[in-house]
Amino acid sequence: MKELWELYSSFFRVGLFTFGGGYAMLPMLQKEIVEKHGWATEEELMDYYAIGQCTPGVIAVNTGTFIGSKTKGVVGGLAATLGVITPSIIIITLIAAFFMNYKDSETVAHAFAGIRVAVTVLVGTSVWKIAKKSLIDLPTILIAAAVLVLNLLTNVSPIISVVASAAAGILLKAREGRAGK
Amino acid sequence: MSTLLRLAWEFFKAGLFAIGGGLATLPFLYDISRRTGWFTTRDITDMIAVSESTPGPLGVNMSTYVGFHTAGVAGAVSASLALVLPSFIIILIISNFLKKYKENRVVQNAMYGIRPASVAMITYACLLVARAALLNTELFAVTGALTDLISWKAILLGIAVLASYLKFKKHPIVYILGAAVIGIVFRF
Structure with a gap:
């Protein structure tokens, strides 16, 4: 029961402090999930993010379900999922009910301009940390470079990036296995 | 009641078919609005x-x-729960599959390729938010002066956040709240 509550409250914090798309929760996940509770490793976060990109639904919810169910089965997945969506439901309902001019507020705009800077830096350092663990040899560096260039130059769907990289991983490792024999 | 059920049904469909995060739900919202x-x-x-x-x-x-x-x-509650239900079920299935085949060579090799792709996709997303956070593309379009392109206030804040994060390693919440306050005080 205690762990379920911890899952719920950790993901509640993730939902409350994620400003931006799914990528923006990476620093929060690293702190809450990897460092504080050890529910998943940084490498696993990368797996979940990739799978979350190619499966339907909200990436934050997908990641929550993964980590929750890994830790505490179906109920754990439920606790994490409900945790990550509760702040949004409360905040948006309040805004929709009372502060429809909220989005036109200059103070909010200034606050978010500041938050965007912090998010850039926090996500940047998170990515750097994970890159050091995931880009371990020439093939992984080439895969990352290829996906980044593809994203910069085209509107390629994340599904294609993920499926192609998975295929590249399987093919490269298979060749390596044969060469090793 | 029937409105609640219809809401749930519409958002269940959006949750089932929108792949690739929040923006992918937009076409579904336009469709719901039209119908x-x-x-x-x-x-x-x-x-x-x-x-x-x-x-x-x-x-x-x-x-x-x-x-x-x-x-x-x-x-609000029924639409949101309906939206996340499909991915909840799908991820449970994938999660069980991964648990079972964690030691499988092919799955491990696929993950070996997928992780750098994830890093690259997040880097790309980070570059997009960096552009919005650190550059004044609108002002630059008007004046054409390179010094106007860079938002110096934002760069300074970015350096401050980076230095203090590397040194003190506080919870990300601290930096997000701090940057919000600084943004308000110095009118970012």
Whole structure:
């Protein structure tokens, strides 16, 4: 029961402090999930993010379900999922009910301009940390470079990036296995 | 009751078919708006603006907003739960599969390729937010002066956040709240 509550409250914090798309929760996940509770490793976060990109639904919810169910089965997945969506439901309902001019507020705009800077830096350092663990040899560096260039130059769907990289991983490792024999 | 069920059904479909995060739900919202008249396309634009200035996943923010406008708090809750239900089920299945085949060579090799791709996709997303956070593309378009392109205030704040994060390693919440306050005080 205690762990379920911890899952719920950790993901509640993730939902409350994620400003931006799914990528923006990476620093929060690293702190809450990897460092504080050890529910998943940084490498696993990368797996979940990739799978979350190619499966339907909200990436934050997908990641929550993964980590929750890994830790505490179906109920754990439920606790994490409900945790990550509760702040949004409360905040948006309040805004929709009372502060429809909220989005036109200059103070909010200034606050978010500041938050965007912090998010850039926090996500940047998170990515750097994970890159050091995931880009371990020439093939992984080439895969990352290829996906980044593809994203910069085209509107390629994340599904294609993920499926192609998975295929590249399987093919490269298979060749390596044969060469090793 | 029937409104709640219809809301849930519409958002269940959006949750089942929108792949690739919150923005992928947009075409579904336009479709729902056209067919049901629950909200206008103008409302969708407003929703995006609200969503961009609130925490949390865009998709959930959208479903809460539409649900509340259509059927109050019960509508907000049922639309949001319906939105996340399909991916919840799908991820449970994939998660069990991964647990079972964690030691499988092919799965491990696929993950070996997928991780750098994830790093690259997040780097790309980070570059996009960096452009919005650190550059004044609108001002630059007007004046054409390179010094106007860079938002010096933002760069300074960025350096300060980076230095203090590397040194003190406090919880990300601390830096997010601090940057919000600085943004308000120094009118970013």
